[in-house]
Amino acid sequence: MTFWTLLVANTRLQLRNRSSLFWHFAFPLIFMVLFGLIFGQGAGVLKIGMVTDNSLPAQHFQAAFDEIEGVELTGGEEVALMEALKDGQIHLLVAFRAAEAGQPVDVELFYDQNEMLATGTAKSVVRGVLDGVTKAVFAVPELFRVKETVISTEVLTFMSFLLPGIIGMSIMFSALFGTAYPLVTEREKGILRRVRLTPVKAAVFLGAKAIGMTVIAFMQAAIIIVTGISLFDVQILGSLPAAALIALLGALMMVSLGLLIAGVAKRVESVDSIANAIAMPMMFLAGTFFEIDAAPDWLQSVARILPLTHLNGALRDVLIRGQELSAVLPALLIMVAWALVFIMVAAYLFKWESPKIQGNNRKTG
């Protein structure tokens, strides 16, 4: 009950404070919108290439597209269209294969899995049309047999790439500042001394803060994902529960680092500089906005051990690349290890009273 009341109180404190609201929720959105405006490509007209066998179904398929707005269907030779797909001039290639009479028509779809921005839409349009043609015109349940062939290239739309990074970055900033700043303030204002007079255990008191920040982290992730999907057509391929687990671990890891910072900072003013000195370089090195392949090897080695690198990486692999949780297990284990290290150091550094208050008491007795 103590824990629950503390959790509710902490969440209220975060949500009622205008500046923490801004940093938790507006700040990541501003980042996303700015990056979206600068780098994001709008969906524009969907371009679908078609290789036809001139069969009746293919003709119906072609005709259906006359009525669909915002989609451009171009016919042509398969080789040329495949080149166009690889160059990004078309989003999807549909190939109708000549079939024996009475057999289903083979339809092959080619697309770039990472180009989720447009191909996802294109794919569903094509499937919809195929279904429509089947059911409405022929009333045969299985006229087409669709076979998908993924042409994977290195291109991932920038916004899709960015979204997990924004989530990771937001969790980091919110957890570091949202933990260290209130804790040092409470210490400086003497709230911690007052709490210390009650039987509550430090672990329970701080644990409620940690879980409170995790709640905030989930809210952040949800808002960022919804914004990404609705404004920037980011496609979430992976499982959200898996992403939630990663966010939970990431939040706990960053909260632990926040507790550590609170232990190091002598006063509120120094929280800013310490937290920024840690968070800013990490934000850039951890692949939040771009991969750092071009960086010198030693810098990449540094980046590979940073906590945020693994949070960003795991989120990206699961959310955008659709990988299983098991595939990101190493990253999760590294995050757990970091969290344990941070918690141990933070526990060692934890103080109920700030040096300033003790100094005052010496004077005022």
Place this chain on the structure above:
Amino acid sequence: MSVIVDVQDLTKRYGSLLAVDKVNFAIEQGEIFGFLGPNGAGKTTCLEMMEGLRKPDGGKVLLKGVSVWPDPGKVKKLIGVQLQSTSFYEELTVKEIMILFASLYGRRLSGKQLDSLLGMAGLEEKRNAYTNSLSGGQKQRLAIITALVNEPEIIFLDEPTTGLDPQARRRSWEIIRELQSKGKTIILTTHYMEEAENLCERVAIIDQGKIVAIDQPQKLIDQLDKKSKISFTGSRPLDNLFLAQFGAEAGRFNSDDGYVVFSGDPAQTIGALLESAKQEGIVIKNLHVSSPSLDDVFLGLTGKELRD
């Protein structure tokens, strides 16, 4: 009555400074006990060692027979504490603060308990107000009732009325008296003489880490053994030689810019004073005769003003 607080040879050292120097006293159940002393005298340090916030360098504190040290956890449920500088979470309401503090003791505050505590502090109307909208007096009263959520037997109040206007101060006194009527033992620090005289059954005057006097306020005043206090100023600074003519020690005279003399026979003393002044060409101004107060006891015992 039984002794509920027993302090023996309590000592605290900060480097070479003896902040609290072998302090001994006992407090009975249901008593309002006050620590009186100037800033830096060791009041707060003394209180903090009793509350379990600051580890003593020597001596013992027994609360209801339980030693506070080495494990202050044992007395946490027994005591309620209002700290000197009180801050709350600004974004929580009065009611939320009360619920939070109760939960820190693993308690759930019933609606009735909440109402009665808020009623005691006169904060019923403010239950849904954020704490940063409260006045100084309201904040202090909230601090007092947060110290009551665990129904403690011993209540520590560190300067409960400092910085409050007289009306707010009296309001706090009412709460403290109400607590006493419920059988609570109250230990407070103050640097208001008026507060000590009005509220405390016994006061300990503490100076430079030592208790220099401990008794009922009226008895301390009676100990002065002088019926009247004569205060005055001179047209020019008066020297000790001049002042010594009135039969008291020089160190006790200086009060603000004026002078104070205690006398069992004020008429005679004033006559002698005016006579001497006339001879030396000094004009005596602001001549005032009054009964001595705890202030004077303090001045007499420590040679200084309470608030410097």
